[in-house]
Amino acid sequence: MKYGFGVDIGGTTVKIAFFDLDGKLLSKWEIPTVIENGGCRILPDIAASILQYIRENNCKQEDVIGIGVGVPGPVDDGGTVNCCHNLNWGVFNIHAALGELTGLPVKAGNDANVAALGEAWKGGANGCENMVLATFGTGVGGGIVINGQPVNGVHGAAGEIGHLTVNRYEQEPCTCGKYGCVEQYCSATGVVRLAKKHLALRDRESVLREQTPLTCKAVFDAANQKDALAMEILEQVYDYMGQFLASVCCVTDPEVVVLGGGVSRAGQPLLDGAKRYFDKYIFHASSTIRFALASLGNDAGAYGAFKLILTQYQNG
Amino acid sequence: MKYGFGVDIGGTTVKIAFFDLDGKLLSKWEIPTVIENGGCRILPDIAASILQYIRENNCKQEDVIGIGVGVPGPVDDGGTVNCCHNLNWGVFNIHAALGELTGLPVKAGNDANVAALGEAWKGGANGCENMVLATFGTGVGGGIVINGQPVNGVHGAAGEIGHLTVNRYEQEPCTCGKYGCVEQYCSATGVVRLAKKHLALRDRESVLREQTPLTCKAVFDAANQKDALAMEILEQVYDYMGQFLASVCCVTDPEVVVLGGGVSRAGQPLLDGAKRYFDKYIFHASSTIRFALASLGNDAGAYGAFKLILTQYQNG
Numbered sequence: 001m002k003y004g005f006g007v008d009i010g011g012t013t014v015k016i017a018f019f020d021l022d023g024k025l026l027s028k029w030e031i032p033t034v035i036e037n038g039g040c041r042i043l044p045d046i047a048a049s050i051l052q053y054i055r056e057n058n059c060k061q062e063d064v065i066g067i068g069v070g071v072p073g074p075v076d077d078g079g080t081v082n083c084c085h086n087l088n089w090g091v092f093n094i095h096a097a098l099g100e101l102t103g104l105p106v107k108a109g110n111d112a113n114v115a116a117l118g119e120a121w122k123g124g125a126n127g128c129e130n131m132v133l134a135t136f137g138t139g140v141g142g143g144i145v146i147n148g149q150p151v152n153g154v155h156g157a158a159g160e161i162g163h164l165t166v167n168r169y170e171q172e173p174c175t176c177g178k179y180g181c182v183e184q185y186c187s188a189t190g191v192v193r194l195a196k197k198h199l200a201l202r203d204r205e206s207v208l209r210e211q212t213p214l215t216c217k218a219v220f221d222a223a224n225q226k227d228a229l230a231m232e233i234l235e236q237v238y239d240y241m242g243q244f245l246a247s248v249c250c251v252t253d254p255e256v257v258v259l260g261g262g263v264s265r266a267g268q269p270l271l272d273g274a275k276r277y278f279d280k281y282i283f284h285a286s287s288t289i290r291f292a293l294a295s296l297g298n299d300a301g302a303y304g305a306f307k308l309i310l311t312q313y314q315n316g
Numbered sequence: 317m318k319y320g321f322g323v324d325i326g327g328t329t330v331k332i333a334f335f336d337l338d339g340k341l342l343s344k345w346e347i348p349t350v351i352e353n354g355g356c357r358i359l360p361d362i363a364a365s366i367l368q369y370i371r372e373n374n375c376k377q378e379d380v381i382g383i384g385v386g387v388p389g390p391v392d393d394g395g396t397v398n399c400c401h402n403l404n405w406g407v408f409n410i411h412a413a414l415g416e417l418t419g420l421p422v423k424a425g426n427d428a429n430v431a432a433l434g435e436a437w438k439g440g441a442n443g444c445e446n447m448v449l450a451t452f453g454t455g456v457g458g459g460i461v462i463n464g465q466p467v468n469g470v471h472g473a474a475g476e477i478g479h480l481t482v483n484r485y486e487q488e489p490c491t492c493g494k495y496g497c498v499e500q501y502c503s504a505t506g507v508v509r510l511a512k513k514h515l516a517l518r519d520r521e522s523v524l525r526e527q528t529p530l531t532c533k534a535v536f537d538a539a540n541q542k543d544a545l546a547m548e549i550l551e552q553v554y555d556y557m558g559q560f561l562a563s564v565c566c567v568t569d570p571e572v573v574v575l576g577g578g579v580s581r582a583g584q585p586l587l588d589g590a591k592r593y594f595d596k597y598i599f600h601a602s603s604t605i606r607f608a609l610a611s612l613g614n615d616a617g618a619y620g621a622f623k624l625i626l627t628q629y630q631n632g
Contacts, residue, residue: 074601130470144567146467153569154446157601164563165597167484178597247480251460251567253469281481281494285390285473 004065004309005050008111008301009033009072011086014046017302018053021065021310023122027053028302039087043094047101065313066105067098068305070114074156079108082156107308111301112159113150115260116143118304124258124292131254133294134161134245135261139175140183140190144252148311150304151252161248162187166240185240188216188263195219195233204229220266234273242277249278253286260294267293320381320629321366322622324427325349325388327402330362333618334369337381337626339438343369344618355403359410363417381629382421383414384621386430390472395424398472423624427617428475429466431576432459434620440574440608447570449610450477450561453577455491456499456506460568464627466620467568477564478503482556501556504532504579511535511549520545536582550589558593565594569602576610583609 001020008015010033017028031049034041054064071094073084079095098106109117116133125131129148135141140162144151151158163174163181170180172193184190192214199208206229211218222230245257257278264270275291282289296303317336324331326349333344347365350357370380387410389400395411414422425433432449441447445464451457456478460467467474479490479497486496488509500506508530515524522545527534538546561573573594580586591607598605612619 146462151462151568153602154571155569155601155604157599158567158569160569160599160601161566163599164566165559168482168559169485176599243481243484247563248567250477250480251474251564252467253471253474253476255470283473283476283479283492285471285476286469288471 002063002065003059004306004313005067006070006302006304006306006309007046007050007067008070008114008305009042009046009087010111011035011072014042015298015302016046016049016053017299017306019303019306023303023306023310025299025303028299033087035086035088037088039084039089042087042089043098043101047098050102050104061103064104066107066309067102068114068307068309069094069098069106069108070111070301070305071108072111075108075110075152076156077152079106081108105309105312107312109150109305109308110143110152110156112141113143113152114304114308115300116145116159116258116304117150117307118296118300118302119258119260119294120145120148120304121307122303123296123300124260124294125256126292128255130252131256131258132245132248132252133159133258133260134248135294136186136188136241136259136263137261138188140181140187141261142248145254146252150308161244164244164247166244166247182240182244186237186244186263191216191219191233191237191263194236195230198229198233202229206230216263220269224269234269238270238273239277241274242279243281245274245278246281246283249286249289250283254289256290256292258292258294260300264293318379318381319375320622320625321383322386322618322620322625323362323366323383324386324430324617324621325358325362325403326427327351327388330358331614331618332362332365332369333615333622335619335622335626339619339622339626341615341619344615349403351402351404353404355400355405358403358405359414359417363414366418366420377419380420382423382625383418384430384623384625385410385414385422385424386427386617386621387424388427391424391426391468392472393468395422397424421625421628423628425466425621425624426459426468426472428457429459429461429468430620430624431616432461432475432574432620433466433623434612434616434618435574435576435610436461436464436620437623438619439612439616440576440610441572442608444571446568447572447574448561448564448568449475449574449576450564451577451610452502452504452557452575452579454504456497456503456577458564461570462568466624477560480560480563482560482563498556498560502553502560502579507532507535507549507553507579510552511546514545514549518545522546532579536585540585550585554586554589555593557590558595559597561590561594562597562599565602565605566599570605572606572608574608574610576616580609
């Protein structure tokens, strides 16, 4: 039997998972991300944790195909990390650095693209090789997979779809300084922003008027309880979401759109709502694109990271 | 020396070009596209023309690496054409069909994607392997190239970017039935539509008031002559164009955007105008994306078609 590791480096913890070559997750754990001193401990800590795991589980090093890594910043195909601000990393080659520390092959990618690859392979897209992952959390992000490969982009910014303009007439600025980004309407903070606007501008009764602080979850809960104002707010959210996803899909024409992130915990109503408006905005040739919920949660990055190294191993 | 053919099948003519392996166009000609009887003559006519060329020029068949073909409709990677309405074609495998008629390897793709590949390789993008081609003609279309490969999409609709929604508040319908598609503002007909709206709603003097019929070219000419109203109309066109291209680019993060189609004959002012608004809408990580004009004109399809078969030949 052969095995490999998938590593998802976050700003506070590093998730490490151990897989067999069928992609079965056999074991997973976390270590803290020590970002002090230019993040110089991060890779040695990961290497030590992996080598300890191999030793304690009596694996042979030659049965380990390598380590896939998701990094929260731009990484090019050759493994060059280009400034990863939340890890205090500058420019260096992570394939060489982690390879030297472990004696194992390493293949790294951007964390959002790697998560998309995970959902494509073993998650919501269930093996589809052409998909879009859109994550609606505190912000909006995403990743694009074409022919089974994550799309990185020349500047490592492919799939940075949270700041796609969906409303050219917006008056309030986004955190990025632009106006009318999808993040202003479809992130958790965007849903709350829209809800507050509705509550301020309208007289209609709503259970949301009693909520302090008002949360994204409260809006979805109220809509589930048939609160009319909450339902109208979400119609607007779904409208923007559908328009946004149609814009992304006319570029790459995927088989499946996977919705992830905290907002997507709203589940089927969100899926149905976004799809209803997607159908209004999508060019007819792509109208059969399917929608699915992300299913790997916080493990998506580890799955996708392992898939990176698995693909490299299989291609020789 | 080895050679190959690039074939661009259009609704009225088929363009055929003969290349050496460096991509130098050695000869080109056209034959009529006979679409009667389910388009059954089209491939035999192409085959006869190519075989005649090989014979008359004393080429050896073994020195011809094959034929690349651009088809005005969806084609999958295996060569299956899926209904090509303007050729009256149904579903069949063009690799097998044209291969049997010529005894040569065949590789086909969608014409818009193939034109993008041509501009990526030998045209405006000048060898860049990651680019977006946007064509502003009677309609708006495009093609996406990632890592030197045209992106087809699961339904053959990748790069069908003309119906991306740029104005969710538009009241007039697009020809596609949706509202606010980029084609309504940035195609030749879209520019004329916007110009007519400005002329009807405003009192301002303009040389455009004397133009019947009003054309897209007249609007650009008037703006070049510093006609204030024409300049304002084009500012609006560039604004939509910049927003649109920023939306496309946040998905794939290319190195270059190439602008083609009849409207792009306006040249540098159009390039500068679109880029100015692009900078307003693009996510900062992709802000160094370059803009260029398409440079192959009607030959883009033949170049890209030949590049398809060349890549297949080089990959064995």
